[in-house]
């Protein structure tokens with residue numbers, strides 16, 4: 001580890017003061033499951049760590065009156081995974097959480113930390129993008145909301161300023177007649193995905209596809225939605241023909257990076273296969289005949 005000064009603020013104001021004082025020279029420490037490995041590898045060397053784990057009020061999962069859900073900054077993956085409200089109100093989040101690393105990582109790592117870290121191969125940024133999540137960012141003297149579509153700006157990069165803390169992530173209510181699915185392929189269970197997909201499909205009253213979200217991870221420098229395929233699905237009868245066409249568009253549109261885990265062509269092909277399977281799974285949950 002490179003040397004650093006450790007700060008453990010006892011209040012949100014104190015944490016924000018520290019961030020404002022140190023700016024670029026500070027990093028927030030939540031569960032440490034991404035930041036500490038990066039520091040151990042000397043890929044990140046902040047002079048100050050601001051540990052938010054003891055800040056009161058951040059470890060909350062809150063239902064809003066409209067049927068949405070907010071998850072606070074220090075809620076761990078495990079806590080969210082075990083929360084009844086997460087399963088009831090945000091089934092896509094519930095489906096993704098067991099795929100985040102291993103149990104030991106989920107016991108310490110936080111939902112919001114994963115979003116702030118913005119790994120393009122991580123499940124939760126793709127889920128946030130699929131659901132149109134909203135992020136609440138605070139700094140000394142100010143608070144703002146950022147839509148997921150504007151939050152992830154590049155590889156491990158977000159719209160957050162160095163003196164901002166992500167207070168919570170808010171997920172909107174799920175539409176009626178909606179099914180969800182998260183599919184991924186990885187070398188071993190618990191590994192980061194080589195490529196994966198967080199999908200939602202909503203049907204109208206006649207049983208046709210009203211809207212969908214096809215949000216991929218491990219397929220670009222950020223989580224990415226394939227809107228062309230989503231548009232092609234709108235108004236279609238849910239079934240193999242529509243799913244096949246969406247899969248074709250996905251494989252054609254994505255231009256994933258090549259690395260030791262897979263070529264671009266392999267990832268494009270797998271993304272198409274996952275699309276077909278995820279759409280069929282999601283529709284099955286709604287109970288309409290596909």
Ligand SMILES: Cc1cc2nc3c(=O)[nH]c(=O)nc-3n(C[C@H](O)[C@H](O)[C@H](O)COP(=O)(O)OP(=O)(O)OC[C@H]3O[C@@H](n4cnc5c(N)ncnc54)[C@H](O)[C@@H]3O)c2cc1C
Nearest residue numbers: 028030031032033034035101109110113114116122166192
């Ligand atoms: C072996 C291993 C396997 C893993 N597999 C997966 C996987 O399959 N899928 C997956 O998604 N992840 C995986 N991870 C990563 C990990 O689960 C998450 O990235 C992690 O949980 C992030 O949350 P954290 O609380 O640990 O964040 P930290 O490591 O504490 O912080 C991560 C980054 O986010 C910033 N940050 C944290 N909280 C805030 C906040 N409230 N406001 C602003 N910035 C903040 C930090 O400053 C830092 O830059 C794996 C990790 C390991 C070690």
